[in-house]
Every structure is written in structure tokens, then in C-alpha cells.
Amino acid sequence: MRPLDRSFYMRPTIEVARALLGKIITHGDTSGRIVETEAYLGSGDLAAHTARGPTPRNRVIFGPPGHAYVYFIYGMYECLNVVAEPADVAGCVLIRALQPIDGVSLMHRRRPSAHSIEDLANGPAKLTRALRIKLRHNGVDVTRGPIVFSVPDEEEPFEIAVSKRIGITKSADLPLRFYIKDNRFVSRG
DNA sequence: AGTTCGATCGCCT
């Protein structure tokens, strides 16, 4: 498998969000195929963490593309994003669901409440738990490691479906959620 | 310094 290079991420956020579908995330002995993403834009998007300018938490989103933005939410969960756009331009993509590939039994041990393979990584906080991605990974370069995004050796064709983003209240009607149509590993059909 | 509230999940009915 070939890791995605920096130029892949140095594009408009929506393009990156769509292009990430079908790509593989590997961390340690676990990996999964991206089946659902959401774009968070730098301007005109009140739901984005960058909506009110730079803060200590969101600073990596203003940095170079191809880095992980990991944040802590609801007192217990981590969520993984990838930074898009050139440096100094905000924009990132939330990874919302994975189709587990490697390390399925390990993922089950990490997420005992999941009673089927479909439930292992079908949500942004579920997949970070399944792949053991923590707040300490905030800012890591995903063109290198330990978290690697890559192109699968064989990519089967699929249709992309678009919808509103999930779980937000501001800018809630923007069509910025992208997922593989009819895929059973997405968080919502 | 105090308050609000969230890019969620899992358990309950």
C-alpha cells in the first residue's frame, strides 16, 4: 500500500473529504477502510472549531496539511480529523466511520460493547477507540506515522452519497457529510 | 472565577 502524500491534502477541504473515502487508516496492528467523512470549512462554517479564529486547541488546523487534528469531547471521547488546505488556511475532515480490516479481534477487546463487526468503528469516537488513537496523537504527520493513511492495493468502485452533518446545531444544513452509498459500516444509512 | 455546552456513546424503555 502506498501512503498518501502531502499534495493529496493540500486541496479544498470538500475535495479531500470525498477523496478520503475508500482509503485505509493504519495504526499499529489495526487498520480500516474509510467509509464516512465530514468536511469542516475555514469560512462560513459556524460548526467548525476554527469558526472564531485560532485558539490553543485548534492551532494544528491552521498548520500544514496532512496532519492529524485529534480533540477530546464530552469528557470521554477522542475524534480524529485530517488537516486539509495549505498552511494558514483552515479546513479539516472528520473521519466518522471505518470498515475494519486488520486487527478485528483486537478491536473487539478494545470495544467490548460492540456486538458485531459493523459496530466496531461506525462512529467517530468508536473508531479512535478501536484503533487506539488518543489525544497525544494531535498534530502527528499522517504521511509518515505512527498513523498512516494510504491507498489500497485494489480499490473497488463505489458511489458517494451526500447529506447534512451529524450532531451539530450551527450551520447544520450544509451538505458536508460524505459516505459510501449502501455501505453497512457507516454510522447512519 | 464561574458557567455553559459540546463534531458521542451506550443503556434504558
Add this chain to the structure above:
DNA sequence: GGCGATCGAACTG
């Protein structure tokens, strides 16, 4: 479908 858990970031004063 509804709600409680749980806590830090960011806003208010």
C-alpha cells in the same frame, strides 16, 4: 426515542 455520563475549552463578567 430519550437521557445521563463526564470534563475541558472557550466565553462571560
